[in-house]
Amino acid sequence: MIISFLKSREAILLGALIALILLVESRFSGFAMPRNLAAVFNDTSILIILALGQTLVILTRCIDLSLASNLALTGMVTAMLNAAMPGLPIVALLAVAVALGLIMGAFNGLLVWKLNIPPIVVTLGTLTIYRGIIFLVSGGSWVNSHEMSAAYKALPRAQMLGLPVLSWIAIVVIAGFAIGVNRTALGRAFYAVGGNPGAAVYTGIDVGRTRFSAFVIAGGLAGLCGYLWVSRYAVAYTDVAGGFELDIVAACVIGGISIAGGSGTVLGAVLGALFLGVIKNALPVAGISPFWQMAISGAAIIIAVAFNARKPPSRIILKHAEARS
Amino acid sequence: MTDNNTTPQPVLRLNGITKTFPGVRALSEVDLALYPGEVTALIGENGAGKSTLVKILTGIHQPDAGQIIVDETPTTLADASAATRAGITAIHQETVLFDDLSVAENIYLGHAPRGRFGLLDWARMEEDAREILKRIGAAINPRLPLRDLGIASKHLVAIARALSVQARVVVMDEPTAALSQAEIEELYTLIDRLKAEGKAILFISHKFDEVFRIAERYTVFRDGQMVDAGMISDVTEDQLVEKMVGRAMSAIFPVRHATPGETVLEVRDYSHPTEFADISFDLRRGEILGFYGLVGAGRSEIMQSLFGVTKPSHGEARLNGRALSIRTPADAIAEGIVYVPEDRGKQGAITAMPIFQNVTLPSLSRTSNKGFIRMAQEFDLARHYTERLDLRASALDQTVGNLSGGNQQKVVIAKWLATRPEVIILDEPTKGIDVGSKAAVHDFMAELAAEGLCVIMVSSEIPEILGMSDRVIVMREGRIVSQHPRDGLSPEILVREAAGYGATAQKESAA
Ligand SMILES: Nc1ncnc2c1ncn2[C@@H]1O[C@H](COP(=O)(O)OP(=O)(O)OP(=O)(O)O)[C@@H](O)[C@H]1O
Ligand SMILES: [Mg+2]
Numbered sequence: 001m002i003i004s005f006l007k008s009r010e011a012i013l014l015g016a017l018i019a020l021i022l023l024v025e026s027r028f029s030g031f032a033m034p035r036n037l038a039a040v041f042n043d044t045s046i047l048i049i050l051a052l053g054q055t056l057v058i059l060t061r062c063i064d065l066s067l068a069s070n071l072a073l074t075g076m077v078t079a080m081l082n083a084a085m086p087g088l089p090i091v092a093l094l095a096v097a098v099a100l101g102l103i104m105g106a107f108n109g110l111l112v113w114k115l116n117i118p119p120i121v122v123t124l125g126t127l128t129i130y131r132g133i134i135f136l137v138s139g140g141s142w143v144n145s146h147e148m149s150a151a152y153k154a155l156p157r158a159q160m161l162g163l164p165v166l167s168w169i170a171i172v173v174i175a176g177f178a179i180g181v182n183r184t185a186l187g188r189a190f191y192a193v194g195g196n197p198g199a200a201v202y203t204g205i206d207v208g209r210t211r212f213s214a215f216v217i218a219g220g221l222a223g224l225c226g227y228l229w230v231s232r233y234a235v236a237y238t239d240v241a242g243g244f245e246l247d248i249v250a251a252c253v254i255g256g257i258s259i260a261g262g263s264g265t266v267l268g269a270v271l272g273a274l275f276l277g278v279i280k281n282a283l284p285v286a287g288i289s290p291f292w293q294m295a296i297s298g299a300a301i302i303i304a305v306a307f308n309a310r311k312p313p314s315r316i317i318l319k320h321a322e323a324r325s
Numbered sequence: 326m327t328d329n330n331t332t333p334q335p336v337l338r339l340n341g342i343t344k345t346f347p348g349v350r351a352l353s354e355v356d357l358a359l360y361p362g363e364v365t366a367l368i369g370e371n372g373a374g375k376s377t378l379v380k381i382l383t384g385i386h387q388p389d390a391g392q393i394i395v396d397e398t399p400t401t402l403a404d405a406s407a408a409t410r411a412g413i414t415a416i417h418q419e420t421v422l423f424d425d426l427s428v429a430e431n432i433y434l435g436h437a438p439r440g441r442f443g444l445l446d447w448a449r450m451e452e453d454a455r456e457i458l459k460r461i462g463a464a465i466n467p468r469l470p471l472r473d474l475g476i477a478s479k480h481l482v483a484i485a486r487a488l489s490v491q492a493r494v495v496v497m498d499e500p501t502a503a504l505s506q507a508e509i510e511e512l513y514t515l516i517d518r519l520k521a522e523g524k525a526i527l528f529i530s531h532k533f534d535e536v537f538r539i540a541e542r543y544t545v546f547r548d549g550q551m552v553d554a555g556m557i558s559d560v561t562e563d564q565l566v567e568k569m570v571g572r573a574m575s576a577i578f579p580v581r582h583a584t585p586g587e588t589v590l591e592v593r594d595y596s597h598p599t600e601f602a603d604i605s606f607d608l609r610r611g612e613i614l615g616f617y618g619l620v621g622a623g624r625s626e627i628m629q630s631l632f633g634v635t636k637p638s639h640g641e642a643r644l645n646g647r648a649l650s651i652r653t654p655a656d657a658i659a660e661g662i663v664y665v666p667e668d669r670g671k672q673g674a675i676t677a678m679p680i681f682q683n684v685t686l687p688s689l690s691r692t693s694n695k696g697f698i699r700m701a702q703e704f705d706l707a708r709h710y711t712e713r714l715d716l717r718a719s720a721l722d723q724t725v726g727n728l729s730g731g732n733q734q735k736v737v738i739a740k741w742l743a744t745r746p747e748v749i750i751l752d753e754p755t756k757g758i759d760v761g762s763k764a765a766v767h768d769f770m771a772e773l774a775a776e777g778l779c780v781i782m783v784s785s786e787i788p789e790i791l792g793m794s795d796r797v798i799v800m801r802e803g804r805i806v807s808q809h810p811r812d813g814l815s816p817e818i819l820v821r822e823a824a825g826y827g828a829t830a831q832k833e834s835a836a
Contacts, residue, residue: 185690195677263677
């Protein structure tokens with residue numbers, strides 16, 4: 001089992017991630033300290049959550065380019081609500097954020113499902129529309145730190161068992177995905193729909209509805225991240241997370257989620273996001289020039305795609321299960 | 326045509342070809358020679374390595390060891406165009422064509438005729454395509470998008486594509502599996518013509534009547550090794566089967582005793598605007614009901630509408646006396662009616678998924694506990710059904726895409742049997758399956774019928790129809806021509822009625 005893991009795509013990515021961390025460590029000693037790595041994880045939490053949502057969408061042979069706009073809009077709405085009604089409990093704001101995100105995801109999903117518009121076209125459209133709505137609701141003005149309540153800003157930073165709540169949220173989402181994707185019928189359906197839509201229909205799977213579910217889940221997570229992002233950085237404005245949609249896709253691609261659909265793992269997406277996170281967050285600290293940052297992340301994407309073009313190895317956890325049974 | 330007194334020089338010779346995939350040795354040190362003007366039949370069980378050899382001959386795979394000798398010159402076939410240049414063309418088992426391109430474009434993709442300035446010469450391309458299609462006896466408009474064609478016509482396009490390049494070696498990997506009897510006859514005529522032109526033909530098939538009809542030579546593969554080769558005139562069918570499976574085998578159908586019980590499924594006046602009309606029939610418990618007809622007679626279309634893939638314009642179906650309203654395949658599966666489609670590529674297996682996940686996909690509720698899938702139960706279920714169907718795979722978590730064509734088909738059948746349906750509709754169930762496994766499929770079918778499963782079997786293979794069915798419905802051009810009990814039915818009756826010769830065929834014999 002250990003040997004087959006060593007041959008898997010995830011193991012290679014893990015190796016690359018460790019090599020990258022050691023590289024930074026060599027330039028900037030102390031980087032590989034557990035406490036610092038925990039900070040890197042925390043910095044990457046939002047990217048991880050979004051990449052997991054995007055993973056579902058890509059598994060079904062779709063793509064969602066509107067996630068960052070969705071995040072920015074929900075973030076703005078929660079910030080404005082908080083500024084207008086500081087007494088509103090954070091739980092209510094969280095519920096609003098998730099609900100708004102779900103609605104935006106559902107809108108994407110419905111257009112793809114019912115009107116049969118290609119997902120890239122739909123979400124390129126809603127990418128602009130959702131951003132436009134931010135401008136409409138905010139009139140282009142910012143919500144600044146001093147307008148936000150202390151409770152609003154405190155949640156993601158609050159420490160619990162040695163880690164910030166933000167990290168814990170990411171951990172819970174990862175665990176939920178690990179179980180949901182691998183061990184539920186819906187999780188299997190994502191793979192089936194992306195792997196062979198024609199055969200999925202004959203198996204009794206509703207292809208449109210499955211894609212819709214993927215968009216809805218990704219949207220809901222983007223909504224959640226909207227609150228997390230804005231409260232963490234304590235500022236909301238129209239261009240929050242501008243261009244971040246491409247980072248999300250890049251994390252998935254580096255993580256081995258096949259753009260052709262039907263292939264990829266939760267672990268891969270998490271590692272892909274971490275890899276990108278280290279490049280984006282740690283290399284600047286280590287004094288590595290922006291040019292090299294871009295070169296490394298660009299090279300990582302191309303290597304990952306070239307790697308995915310090869311045959312995926314069979315999944316190792318299952319070998320284990322078979323050996324046991 | 327062939328002169329056995331002189332020893333002709335082979336056009337193509339393979340020496341010691343070996344090919345290993347991760348975990349499988351698909352070919353080990355096989356030899357093969359192909360002679361001008363002769364058909365060499367390549368036979369072997371599912372997974373014996375036949376298609377792998379084809380892929381090596383066409384430059385898709387590279388051998389790990391061994392020599393490919395074309396006209397006495399050792400050659401490497403680095404890619405598909407190198408194979409074309411060496412004069413080798415092939416009709417592949419899994420046809421790779423493009424749904425959104427026209428028939429003519431599919432035929433000429435990659436080697437289209439060019440006119441002035443190197444631009445595509447569309448008019449000539451269409452003209453040439455029409456010519457080639459006519460040569461193989463296919464009445465297909467070259468301008469149609471491929472999407473609009475049925476599976477048999479698509480296969481004819483693949484054949485036309487293979488013949489559109491100038492070649493001396495023509496490889497055919499189960500070319501008749503998707504064709505009807507009439508089209509198969511056309512193909513035989515075509516093969517005769519190719520032989521007369523001096524082409525060397527490698528012909529892969531699981532059907533022995535074909536092999537004896539058209540081949541001069543044979544080569545037998547077993548588990549990736551060449552076990553025998555020789556002249557067809559020196560062997561009998563039984564000897565060939567024995568060489569192929571490594572033991573004596575009688576290809577007889579299972580004996581079935583049970584008499585069908587009460588009526589389970591009633592179909593009344595099923596009609597569709599373009600595909601079929603006035604379809605009525607009953608299916609009884611434990612019965613195997615055969616549907617015979619030429620490809621395109623509307624059999625698959627009826628079954629797809631019973632399964633909820635398409636909608637009939639009117640008509641009614643009842644299950645155990647209760648009117649059914651099936652709008653999607655999920656509805657049908659919930660009612661216990663399942664359909665094993667004919668096109669395993671598009672409609673059958675999810676090739677990137679492991680075998681066991683393919684098998685359990687429609688049965689996940691049974692392998693789950695409180696909504697969570699139990700992997701061990703999945704393996705048990707998948708193992709049970711794939712073993713019964715004689716699946717050859719190295720492990721159940723191998724991806725289906727790495728299996729041989731026949732073994733992929735077995736995975737699809739296992740998937741549907743594993744749902745424990747009340748009614749199973751099998752569309753060409755043993756297409757592409759070797760003799761030994763065919764018997765396994767037939768035995769399992771008979772056993773399940775004896776346990777009360779109702780089976781509708783759409784088949785274009787007359788021996789299978791006659792050997793397995795309790796009752797046979799013959800269809801032609803979207804209508805039921807007649808219904809017969811098995812006893813007293815002959816191949817001649819089936820062929821005549823399906824083709825519509827003579828007015829007497831219109832009469833219904835007592836069902
Ligand atoms: N790309 C691949 N990766 C791994 N294994 C493969 C691959 N292609 C084929 N195999 C394996 O090689 C063996 C030979 O397969 P092949 O397709 O040549 O069989 P075949 O004789 O054509 O069978 P069939 O009659 O079912 O078409 C099988 O065990 C198959 O699983
Ligand atoms: Mg084959």
